[in-house]
Amino acid sequence: MKLSQISTFLEKIAPLSYQEDYDNSGLIVGHPDQVVSGAVISVDCTEDVIDEAIQMGFNLVISHHPIVFKGMKKFTGKNYVERVIIKAIKNDIAIYAIHTNFDNVLNGVNKKICDIIGLVNCSILSPKTNLLKKLVTFSPISHAEQVRKALFEAGAGNIGNYSECSFNATGNGTFLAGQNTDPYVGQKGIRHIEEEVRIETIFPGHIEREILQALHLAHPYEEVAYDLYNLENKYREVGSGMIGNLEISMDEDAFLNHVKNKLNAKVIRHTQLRTRKVNRVAVCGGSGGFLLPKAIAAGADIFITADYKYHEFFDADKKIVIADVGHFESEQFTQQLLLEIITEKFPNFALRLTTQNTNPINYLI
Template identity: 50%
Template sequence: MTVKEIAAQVEALAPLHHAEDFDNVGLLVGRPDMEVTGVLVTLDTLEAVVDEAIARGCNLILSFHPILFKGLKRLTGKTYVERVVARALENQIAIYSIHTALDNVPGGVNGALCQALGIQDPSILIPKKQGIKKLVTYVPKAHTPTLLDALFAAGAGSLGHYSQCSFRLEGEGSFLPSVAANPALGTPGTLQREPEDQLHLTFTADREASVLAALFRTHPYEEVAYEVTTLENDYNHLGMGMIGSLEAPLGPEAFLEHLKQVLGTPCIRHSALPETPVQRVAVLGGSGAFAIEAAKAAGADAFVTGDVKYHQFFQAEGKLLIADVGHYETEQFTKRLLCDYLSEKIPNFAISLSETKTNPVNYF
């Protein structure tokens, strides 16, 4: 398989279009047409991880965090980033990162964290904005079923647990083909009136290219009349963080002990302990302090994340327990998720889970 083919499998789980604008995702080092001898899955791409890939005969590193986040102006080996990139290039190893594209999908980073912590029936905490688009087009009535089938197959009309959703209005279209036109219906130079259906279908933003390709490929008209608009509706099946409930409430101290046991951390930074038990829990893997207000608004008893700053703990305001369990700790299940997913999608192919410890934070 090539890098591009394996990337397509990863992007079926977490389309790159779902990544945040500030992020740097996709193929960072290497060629998309390179044949892959093996895949090493890791959370971070460090020099030791590249060495592990060499030792295991893997020439593609699938990393959650991107090693290249800002532009490089030189490759002199002065920084760890430069050394990683140079060593990968020297050994013809490709590096691919998925990062916030996987943060934003329900079955990604936060879904794995919810599963580990026993959080049931989780839903998106902060729905992604402008994640839904709508197509409006006009088609001769006789061609409506064929066009709808093609659009459905391309992903239009699918939102959440529903598919093949559309709305249709009947009307009459009119057009005057010029003498240079080659109309599917009517005659050049003659005004044509045709019974048509106006079709409305919504789709997720990452499907736009495939939906439009299906429209142009299937529509009978030489010139297709259509509109694509971006909706302001929240897309509740995509976004940052998740919130759900524990099977049974826990006292604040017992809840923190539960976090320590599951996440394997010796200490937790947290806000003042509430007097009420914890049952409804919000999570956001990595640096998630920006979601504290969203967790409060959603009625969370506790919010589990990493990288909370001093003044951000004040935002608890006695309304929820903020638990900073660490950046790595909240994302540690991600590489297993990716490894298991790829192993299922590409059986009998060398997919390896990195054994290199990449957490830069140590505890004394």
């Protein structure tokens, strides 16, 4: 199948608009019309992973981390990033990255960590704002339900666990049809008054095109009146980190050993234990130190993340236990999650988890 089929699917699960400003998720090397024979899935895209794809006869690498984060002006092979790009292009191998956009969705990277360590009742730790939009439109009463149904089917009207949410009010709309019109109701040249329903509903901003297309197809008017508003509301299905509960509380040292085993971590760097039971746990795959105030405010007993610096550990201030499990260790199961998601959608497409250990950090034990 074409590369665009896979990329479109992945971007439906984790829209590119959900990535952080510094990120570079999406198609990095390749053309959307390229026919793909199979994909290697990895945390990082390294030269060894490209070689593995070549040996297997696959021409796509799907990685969590983008091989290119910043603009590149020269390709001379002077560093590993340039060598990976050169080798991929020479061998007609596409590279796709699904990074912080996959971190930030409800059933993405952090939910996988929560599942692995056994957390329940999980929710986004720091929901994002300015991702939702409100649509206001006006329909003749005869077509109001048809319009609502079309909007809901296109993805509008979802608030938490509730769907098909809208506000409706009746009123009178007026218009005067010009000579070059074909009005659904009324007559040309005569001002018409029509009893209409004002329909308000919300939707994620990245599906605006689909919402407006559904509106125009379902609405009977030649010219559809509508308003769009950007909302500052928190979108609780998208954001950084996650928080959940243990079904049965554990001692701190027992829980840390549990996490160490579940994540196959060689070591866990942590702050002083508080000799309290662990009930509530915050997690953030990768570098999550920026979420510490959120974790404390949410009542977490332990915050599991990575990439903590020496002085940053003091910020726990005995209010929480910080547990640095390692960057790769926290995100390694992203590969398996991608395999499961893509296989469910494309069961006949050849997918393999990389056999390469791309973790650049080694431990002397």
